[in-house]
Amino acid sequence: MSATPELDVERSDERPVPPREGRRRHLSDRSRAERNLGWRLAMPAFAIMVAVTGYPILQAIWNSFFSYRLTDPENKHFTFLSNYWVALKDGVFWQAVGVTFLITVITVVVEFFLGMVIAMVMHKIVIPRRTLRTIVLIPYSIITVVSAFAWFFAFRTDSGFVNHWFSWVPGIDPSTDWFGNFWGSIFVICLSEIWKTTPFMSLLLLAGLAQIDTSMEEAAEVDGATYWQRLTRVILPNMKAAIMVALLFRTLDAFRIFDNIFIMTGGANGTSSLSVLTYNQTIDRVEIGMGSALAVLLFLFVLLIAFIFVKAFKVDLAGGRS
Amino acid sequence: MATRDDAKGTGVYSIIAIPIIIWTLIPLLWTLALSLKGKDALANADANILGNFWPKQVSWENYQLIFTGGASDLFLPALRNSVIVCLSATVISVVLATFCAYAIARLDFPGKRMILTTALGVSFFPVIAMVTPLFDVWRNIGLFDTIPGLIIPYLSLTLPLSIWILAAFFQQIPWEMEQAAQVDGATTWQAFRKVIVPLAAPGVFTTAIITFFTAWNDFVFAISLTADKARTVPAALAFFTGASQFEQPTGGIMAAAVVVTIPVVILVLLFQRRIVAGLTSGAVKG
Numbered sequence: 251m252s253a254t255p256e257l258d259v260e261r262s263d264e265r266p267v268p269p270r271e272g273r274r275r276h277l278s279d280r281s282r283a284e285r286n287l288g289w290r291l292a293m294p295a296f297a298i299m300v301a302v303t304g305y306p307i308l309q310a311i312w313n314s315f316f317s318y319r320l321t322d323p324e325n326k327h328f329t330f331l332s333n334y335w336v337a338l339k340d341g342v343f344w345q346a347v348g349v350t351f352l353i354t355v356i357t358v359v360v361e362f363f364l365g366m367v368i369a370m371v372m373h374k375i376v377i378p379r380r381t382l383r384t385i386v387l388i389p390y391s392i393i394t395v396v397s398a399f400a401w402f403f404a405f406r407t408d409s410g411f412v413n414h415w416f417s418w419v420p421g422i423d424p425s426t427d428w429f430g431n432f433w434g435s436i437f438v439i440c441l442s443e444i445w446k447t448t449p450f451m452s453l454l455l456l457a458g459l460a461q462i463d464t465s466m467e468e469a470a471e472v473d474g475a476t477y478w479q480r481l482t483r484v485i486l487p488n489m490k491a492a493i494m495v496a497l498l499f500r501t502l503d504a505f506r507i508f509d510n511i512f513i514m515t516g517g518a519n520g521t522s523s524l525s526v527l528t529y530n531q532t533i534d535r536v537e538i539g540m541g542s543a544l545a546v547l548l549f550l551f552v553l554l555i556a557f558i559f560v561k562a563f564k565v566d567l568a569g570g571r572s
Numbered sequence: 573m574a575t576r577d578d579a580k581g582t583g584v585y586s587i588i589a590i591p592i593i594i595w596t597l598i599p600l601l602w603t604l605a606l607s608l609k610g611k612d613a614l615a616n617a618d619a620n621i622l623g624n625f626w627p628k629q630v631s632w633e634n635y636q637l638i639f640t641g642g643a644s645d646l647f648l649p650a651l652r653n654s655v656i657v658c659l660s661a662t663v664i665s666v667v668l669a670t671f672c673a674y675a676i677a678r679l680d681f682p683g684k685r686m687i688l689t690t691a692l693g694v695s696f697f698p699v700i701a702m703v704t705p706l707f708d709v710w711r712n713i714g715l716f717d718t719i720p721g722l723i724i725p726y727l728s729l730t731l732p733l734s735i736w737i738l739a740a741f742f743q744q745i746p747w748e749m750e751q752a753a754q755v756d757g758a759t760t761w762q763a764f765r766k767v768i769v770p771l772a773a774p775g776v777f778t779t780a781i782i783t784f785f786t787a788w789n790d791f792v793f794a795i796s797l798t799a800d801k802a803r804t805v806p807a808a809l810a811f812f813t814g815a816s817q818f819e820q821p822t823g824g825i826m827a828a829a830v831v832v833t834i835p836v837v838i839l840v841l842l843f844q845r846r847i848v849a850g851l852t853s854g855a856v857k858g
Contacts (some may be wrong), residue, residue, distance in 0.1 A: 270651050285681040288680065306704075313708065339810060382593065387844055390851075394789055399826065403826070453848055509791045514673060532703065552697070
């Protein structure tokens, strides 16, 4: 039983079979049976997973080539790339792209630093070790909509406590309207997102920290390295893989942001993300064609980010091993 | 960072832990506080203490509103829908994923890596991109605003997650036990059923919890693919209205939030270590 969970799928489980004549035929039967059983066991899950995601995306690509409004199905007609052209020419689309990137960068950067601090504390703390880990995990289990409402009401002028608590801060008084402008709204949206998803980030980073050989850190300390030197020269380089995985997971997750924006502003003051914009086009305006084009564009952005990360990730992996 | 940390761990970390704990708990306490505020306390800061945080007078009227009052028509069916949809999606995913992950961890067959890569890719899929086509198709074939109409798309959230986490769990199982059973004459299938299933049960259970959390959290599918009959709790919260149209639904929303949060917090308190293992297992390679 290995201490570190490893998804080494290439591992083959050769059973020690005595290399005697007469056993060979039995072995090949057996491996063929194993192969069949493998596919039969894996197939249902794989097929359903591909069907429930593959079908909608293909349908979305198809729909995106049509001018198609649900309330006016008679008028559905093929327009090829015209939906994409309209979206790419429209400032609203680029505003949503900008907001999505803005929120993604803010939340991922803040969560990385916050997550790193929390992971280090969880790694080293003695007294209340279990309690801390349990408490830190709780926001992960909270419904995002609940988190959104909690932060929304906390910053409201009528029901909230934030304006009362922080009235000593210049610029904040009991009547400060956080949701009346772009930056105030983005601030609260990001806070809720950070509160809810930092636990996931810090747990991934903690798993990376736990894999570092402590003797290396001790050796650096004996050699007179300062805390900062140990952090930047020993700890961070040795958990690069875990950091990249955590950043990739969170970036792709943050890029889909929808719940917090929908609950708090509904996209007011230019705070629509790509997901919110797609939702409004599809569900509110029932513009299936345009909504599908936006969905495909969002999908392409996610692919692009994943591609960049995977490329960077591979470079890092090789760099860390050489 | 001027503090020299002691390898044994000193009180420094306990002190840094305090703001972390406060930061995590305040929104939870705030949710509870709001749910306990009556109309008066919600409208008037003077009826509260700690800077409009906690009510001077605890009121249960919000809980009455969602369980027996005007909002019960909205909340109780939503709670039922949420439980049915999330449990169904979880059970289907975990059962299918158990077979799949066993095959990946244990058997030698081509395509293992492809399955895991697909699972990872699907879990990064922007949910809203699936909503647009489903919204159209579901309306045409009568799955819009139905329980199955939610369970099917939920599988796209829960299946890849279950496969990914379970495959990681299963690769940690001591497989010698299975070989021992096979040496004793058990077939591959018998070895799976009689030996591996009991060994794997904790991992399966943990995967089920994490999968359930994910389904329980969904908002995008729930508001897009339902109207009122199949609406789940997160979607219902967004459509809460006050007792009259002049009243804010704040208290009712927060009371409902507390009700749906308590069970998941209990799960976290009970199974913290396993959930952490499950969340990190698939993501961190050695």
